Amino acid sequence: MAEVLLHVEHVSKSFPGVQALDAVSFELRRGEVHALVGENGAGKSTLMKILSGVYRPDGGRIVYKGREVRFQNARESAEAGIGIIYQELNLVPHLSVAQNIYLGREPRSLLGYIDDRKMNVDAARILRELNVDIDPAVRLNKLSISKQQMVEIAKALSKDSEVLIMDEPTSALTETEIDELFKVIHKLRSRGVGIIYISHRLDELKHIVDRITVFRDGRYISTSDYASIGMEEIINKMVGRKLENLFPERRNLPTERKLLEVRNIVHGTVLKGISFDLYEGEILGIAGLMGAGRSELARAVFGADPRDSGDIIREGRKLDIRSPSDAIRNGIAYLSENRKEEGLAVKMRLDQNVTMANLGEVSRRFGIISGARELEATRTYVEELDIRTPSLLQVINNLSGGNQQKVVIAKWLFRDSRILIFDEPTRGIDVGAKYAIYELIERLAREGVGVILISSELPEILGMTDRVLVLHEGSLTATLRTADTSQEEILNYAAGLGSLGAHGASAALAASASGAGAPGRNAAPGASAR
Amino acid sequence: MSNEITREPTIAAEAESKAESKAPAGFGRKKFALDRFVIFGAFVVLFILFSVVAKNFFTMRNVLTLALQTSTVTLMGIGVTFTIITGGIDLSIGSVIALTGTVAVIAANAGMPIWLSMVMGLVSGIVCGFLNGIMVTGLRIPPFIATLGMMMVARGFVLTITNAMSKPAPDAFGHLGNDTLFHLSSKFPGIGYPVFIMIAVAIVFGFFLRKTRIGRYTYAVGSNEEASRLSGIKVSRIKVIAYIISGFCAALAGIILASRMVTSQPNGGISYELNAIAASVIGGTSLMGGIGTVAGAVVGSFIIGVLGVGLTMSGASFFVQQIAIGLVVIGSVSIDQIRYKKK
Numbered sequence: 063m064a065e066v067l068l069h070v071e072h073v074s075k076s077f078p079g080v081q082a083l084d085a086v087s088f089e090l091r092r093g094e095v096h097a098l099v100g101e102n103g104a105g106k107s108t109l110m111k112i113l114s115g116v117y118r119p120d121g122g123r124i125v126y127k128g129r130e131v132r133f134q135n136a137r138e139s140a141e142a143g144i145g146i147i148y149q150e151l152n153l154v155p156h157l158s159v160a161q162n163i164y165l166g167r168e169p170r171s172l173l174g175y176i177d178d179r180k181m182n183v184d185a186a187r188i189l190r191e192l193n194v195d196i197d198p199a200v201r202l203n204k205l206s207i208s209k210q211q212m213v214e215i216a217k218a219l220s221k222d223s224e225v226l227i228m229d230e231p232t233s234a235l236t237e238t239e240i241d242e243l244f245k246v247i248h249k250l251r252s253r254g255v256g257i258i259y260i261s262h263r264l265d266e267l268k269h270i271v272d273r274i275t276v277f278r279d280g281r282y283i284s285t286s287d288y289a290s291i292g293m294e295e296i297i298n299k300m301v302g303r304k305l306e307n308l309f310p311e312r313r314n315l316p317t318e319r320k321l322l323e324v325r326n327i328v329h330g331t332v333l334k335g336i337s338f339d340l341y342e343g344e345i346l347g348i349a350g351l352m353g354a355g356r357s358e359l360a361r362a363v364f365g366a367d368p369r370d371s372g373d374i375i376r377e378g379r380k381l382d383i384r385s386p387s388d389a390i391r392n393g394i395a396y397l398s399e400n401r402k403e404e405g406l407a408v409k410m411r412l413d414q415n416v417t418m419a420n421l422g423e424v425s426r427r428f429g430i431i432s433g434a435r436e437l438e439a440t441r442t443y444v445e446e447l448d449i450r451t452p453s454l455l456q457v458i459n460n461l462s463g464g465n466q467q468k469v470v471i472a473k474w475l476f477r478d479s480r481i482l483i484f485d486e487p488t489r490g491i492d493v494g495a496k497y498a499i500y501e502l503i504e505r506l507a508r509e510g511v512g513v514i515l516i517s518s519e520l521p522e523i524l525g526m527t528d529r530v531l532v533l534h535e536g537s538l539t540a541t542l543r544t545a546d547t548s549q550e551e552i553l554n555y556a557a558g559l560g561s562l563g564a565h566g567a568s569a570a571l572a573a574s575a576s577g578a579g580a581p582g583r584n585a586a587p588g589a590s591a592r
Numbered sequence: 593m594s595n596e597i598t599r600e601p602t603i604a605a606e607a608e609s610k611a612e613s614k615a616p617a618g619f620g621r622k623k624f625a626l627d628r629f630v631i632f633g634a635f636v637v638l639f640i641l642f643s644v645v646a647k648n649f650f651t652m653r654n655v656l657t658l659a660l661q662t663s664t665v666t667l668m669g670i671g672v673t674f675t676i677i678t679g680g681i682d683l684s685i686g687s688v689i690a691l692t693g694t695v696a697v698i699a700a701n702a703g704m705p706i707w708l709s710m711v712m713g714l715v716s717g718i719v720c721g722f723l724n725g726i727m728v729t730g731l732r733i734p735p736f737i738a739t740l741g742m743m744m745v746a747r748g749f750v751l752t753i754t755n756a757m758s759k760p761a762p763d764a765f766g767h768l769g770n771d772t773l774f775h776l777s778s779k780f781p782g783i784g785y786p787v788f789i790m791i792a793v794a795i796v797f798g799f800f801l802r803k804t805r806i807g808r809y810t811y812a813v814g815s816n817e818e819a820s821r822l823s824g825i826k827v828s829r830i831k832v833i834a835y836i837i838s839g840f841c842a843a844l845a846g847i848i849l850a851s852r853m854v855t856s857q858p859n860g861g862i863s864y865e866l867n868a869i870a871a872s873v874i875g876g877t878s879l880m881g882g883i884g885t886v887a888g889a890v891v892g893s894f895i896i897g898v899l900g901v902g903l904t905m906s907g908a909s910f911f912v913q914q915i916a917i918g919l920v921v922i923g924s925v926s927i928d929q930i931r932y933k934k935k
């Protein structure tokens with residue numbers, strides 16, 4: 063058995079009103095990938111921030127390479143060889159990729175100047191190792207979110223750490239990038255690096271993980287060899303109860319009534335004339351690879367981005383949507399995929415965020431806000447979505463990542479819209495809470511709301527929707543009935559290869575090319591209810 | 593201060609009693625109360641200090657003068673706080689003071705009724721604020737640059753129309769700035785109208801910022817503009833309103849100043865914007881946007897006011913006062929930072 067690199071012994075940490083960690087233990091060996099899983103707010107990120115010196119524990123010990131350590135700041139832990147990829151991006155938008163990677167440790171020339179050339183060359187080497195096509199000299203904010211995440215990973219790799227912490231590294235990556243990341247993880251492991259891997263995408267663990275530890279409510283539950291434990295058991299340990307199904311049963315059929323008709327939406331080269339209908343009580347999926355224009359389509363309908371042409375018709379009437387507030391007034395809501403950048407005012411409180419899109423509802427005359435009504439509304443959704451928070455007045459920044467995501471959902475549910483567009487609503491959300499969100503979506507549809515569900519997780523599309531639109535490079539390649547389609551068929555259209563019948567052989571190709579189709583990875587643990 | 597935002601004590605109390613508290617739900621509130629207490633405490637300490645050091649400091653007469661003198665900075669501080677919360681700044685308010693006061697005096701000298709001339713002054717301030725808002729939103733000019741431009745244009749304009757000369761105003765123009773209510777004796781010379789104006793503005797805008805939708809949106813825009821837009825908030829409108837409020841408050845201050853002097857002051861108000869911004873920052877407003885309160889701006893202004901009057905009465909020179917105010921600005925912000933980091 064490999065030597066133990068890191069030993070966490072009975073570490074506790076509390077924040078005002080929250081016992082984030084309650085005497086937890088954890089062990090990491092050289093050359094192992096050790097998964098850490100648990101519900102939103104279980105304390106995973108908190109422990110990682112303690113290991114990397116961002117927080118100091120209230121009690122307990124951390125033994126690293128046989129010596130007890132107390133890191134005072136992130137620099138000390140980095141110097142000791144502990145690298146971390148944070149859950150939220152921690153990069154400087156206006157610096158170049160290379161400057162970000164070497165921030166604070168820029169290579170110097172003999173005269174003490176920063177050696178930009180060497181920095182770019184070194185950065186390029188690391189990026190090559192990750193097999194991503196990013197120019198080290200380009201400014202960071204020119205990159206997509208997923209590429210930025212790859213830069214964050216490259217930054218951690220550049221430090222030659224002995225312990226590497228990855229806090230939900232894949233939540234914003236494309237399937238191909240995930241494959242590359244896994245290759246790198248394998249390489250690091252064989253070099254003897256110990257890796258702590260945190261993720262809510264439980265199905266991806268089997269490709270890389272050696273051991274798995276479960277936390278629940280800030281407490282340590284168990285550690286097992288990954289090979290000896292089933293997915294069901296892991297989930298049960300995480301949520302503390304048995305989870306029967308992954309998706310709720312659909313209990314209604316869409317009606318014949320069209321809620322929304324979208325005609326010929328064009329936006330530059332991103333959307334090339336897309337039309338579709340949404341029916342009352344329908345859950346309509348939008349599938350496609352990263353860059354297919356799924357979010358862009360939603361944003362165009364919502365008025366968040368300008369569109370060059372195209373009509374949005376509701377109940378026979380052409381809507382004049384030029385801004386989100388126009389869309390909202392017409393009963394359309396959009397939950398964006400990037401919660402921190404587009405969904406939340408993180409310096410503001412929970413209650414203030416929940417009511418942000420519907421303040422009128424909790425206001426009296428003259429636009430005066432009723433604090434009591436605001437709290438009441440907030441409490442309803444905190445309970446309904448099981449948002450873990452010590453108080454309704456908590457500042458958003460202090461909530462765990464997954465709970466922040468739930469606040470975004472709460473904000474739009476409170477708006478009571480007739481048409482709801484969910485863009486990756488379950489990203490970063492734990493299995494139990496995912497089910498709660500699916501149930502909610504199902505209930506909305508039952509109440510006659512038209513739901514559009516954009517998702518990169520095909521099981522989610524297959525498990526939840528009535529019909530699927532498949533996009534490929536800004537064009538609609540297929541509109542499929544979910545009951546009659548399959549993962550392969552969707553992927554085929556997503557890759558722009560046409561129908562299965564015509565290109566039967568290409569299905570496998572598409573699947574392996576995109577990675578998303580590898581049935582193993584995305585297949586849900588346990589059977590779906592449908 | 594720090595990352596807590598306006599918190600109505602009554603709301604917090606409600607929350608505490610109603611929220612099924614798995615944990616002490618009111619903790620955040622206590623910390624907040626402490627924050628408030630710190631700046632207010634600093635104010636009280638300063639006050640007591642000067643009462644001991646300077647013999648005549650703590651007399652009714654002096655306290656009233658202090659309130660009167662501080663009213664202009666306070667008004668400006670309240671206004672500029674709105675723009676800072678949206679993530680902007682308003683550097684033009686010093687010039688707006690000169691412009692609005694001068695416009696009012698010119699109007700009064702042209703034979704307009706006094707009240708109407710003062711309304712003219714207010715309107716000119718509102719126009720300046722509106723133009724700032726349009727530059728920031730419509731033309732997307734960074735607030736620092738837009739209002740810096742306005743600072744120069746407004747100053748140049750007022751110097752041009754007056755030839756840089758102060759003109760006396762009709763006597764009746766001086767009532768607003770010099771008359772008092774509750775005049776009892778020479779010991780209690782009464783409370784000046786400007787003090788009442790200041791109190792009214794603080795209450796109205798404090799309520800506005802804390803309790804109304806537009807106030808809430810002001811914070812939201814400063815905290816995350818994109819999220820606000822996607823939530824259906826009309827971001828441009830909110831910003832324009834913030835700059836109009838800033839212009840309006842500066843106009844009030846300008847008219848009060850002109851009235852106190854009973855002359856137009858085309859050269860007045862130079863660098864007052866810096867004092868107002870300092871007051872706002874001392875009161876806990878974050879230049880990053882999203883954080884700040886009217887009450888904080890008021891207390892911040894009074895700290896500057898007490899420092900000024902107190903040091904003068906203790907025999908310190910104007911130069912020493914500058915040093916002291918500078919140190920207070922740096923000190924108050926660093927206390928904030930340290931407290932924020934400790935978490």
Ligand SMILES: Nc1ncnc2c1ncn2[C@@H]1O[C@H](COP(=O)(O)OP(=O)(O)OP(=O)(O)O)[C@@H](O)[C@H]1O
Nearest residue numbers: 077082102103104105106107108460461462463464
């Ligand atoms: N800075 C903070 N101030 C106050 N509370 C905090 C702070 N950071 C975390 N918490 C609280 O500590 C608990 C654990 O949070 P943590 O971020 O470790 O959860 P997590 O397991 O990483 O969850 P997720 O899967 O949602 O990312 C949560 O209840 C959270 O609200």
Ligand SMILES: [Mg+2]
Nearest residue numbers: 107149462463
């Ligand atoms: Mg986390």
